[in-house]
Amino acid sequence: MIGVKSEEEIDLLREPCRIVRDCLAFVGGRICAGMTTKEVDTLVYDFIKASGAEPSCLGYYGYPASACVSVNEVVVHGIPDGRVLREGDIVSVDLCAYKNGFHGDGARTFRIGEVSPEKEKLVRVTEECFFKGIEGLKAGTPLYDIGYKVQCHAEGNGLSVIRSYTGHGIGREMHEDPSVPNYGKKGTGPRLPANCVICVEPMIALGGWRVKILPDGWTAVMQDGKCAAHYENTVVVREDGVEILTL
Ligand code: MF3
Ligand code: CO
Secondary structure, X not given: OOOOOOHHHHHHHHHHHHHHHHHHHHHHHHOOOOOEHHHHHHHHHHHHHHOOOEXXXXXXXXXXXXXXXXXXOEEEOOOOOOOEOXXXXXXXXXXXXXXXXXXXXXXXXXXXXXXXXXXXXXXXXXXXXXXXXXXXXXXXOEOHXXXXXXXXXXXXXXXXXXXXOOEEEOOOOOOEEEEEOOOOOOOOOOEOOOOOEEEEOOEEEOOOOOEEEOOOOOOEEEOOOOOEEEOEEEEEEEOOEEEEOOO
16 A cells, blocks of 8 residues: 655655755765775764654664665665775665654765776766656656666666665655565556655666675675665655655
C-alpha cells in the first residue's frame, strides 16, 4: 500500500529533510583527504544532534553509526571506521534525520580532491540519473517509470544500475512502501498518488551491477571491485510535479 500524507504531515517532514540537506552540505564542506570515515560519521552525529534531531540510522537493525560512508567500490552501507580518505576517492555519505515524528533521508557522493575522469563521469551521471528519474513525475505516474528513466540514462552512458537496493517510501518509518527500483519497464507499476513521499536514490556502477555483502553484514561492495556512486533525495509527489525536500 502506497501511503499518502496530509499537508500537516508534509509540513512536519520538512524539518528533518532540511536537516538532512544542511548536514550533507556541512559534510561536503569539510570532507577531505586524511579524514577517516569515522570522523565523517562524527560530523554527521554532532550536526544532527545539534539540530535537535536524532540520527535514524544509529541502531537501525543494529546499524552502528549515524551515516553510511561508502568509499569507491563500496556502493552503500559502508560502516564508518578507521579507513582514511585519500585524494582521488569518491565517497557517498547517506544519512537520515528523525524529528517531529518523521524521517528525512538523503545521500551525496563527494569527490576527494581531483578524481579520475571516469569517476568524475560516474558521479555526474549518478546525480543526473536522479533528475532524469523524477522528470515529468507527478500524481498518476506509473512507479516503474522512475527506474526506467534512471536505467536509460545510466546504461546510455555505459554505466550499470545496482539491482539489489532500491529507493523507498518514507514518513513515520524510514522505509515504507513502495520500493522504488532504479530499473524497470516504462508504463508499469502502480500509479503514484498525490502526496505520497518517496526517496529516489540511484546507485550506479562503473562496471557490472553485481554486489556482495561483507562479513559485517552491512557493507555492500561491487563484486568486480569497480567504483559505484549514490545520490538520493526525499521527494513529495504532487498533482502537478514534485517537491524535493532535501535540496
Ligand atoms: N539511508 C538509507 C536508505 O536510503 C538507509 C540506511 S540503512 C541504515 O535507505 F541501516 F544505515 F540505516
Ligand atoms: Co538514504
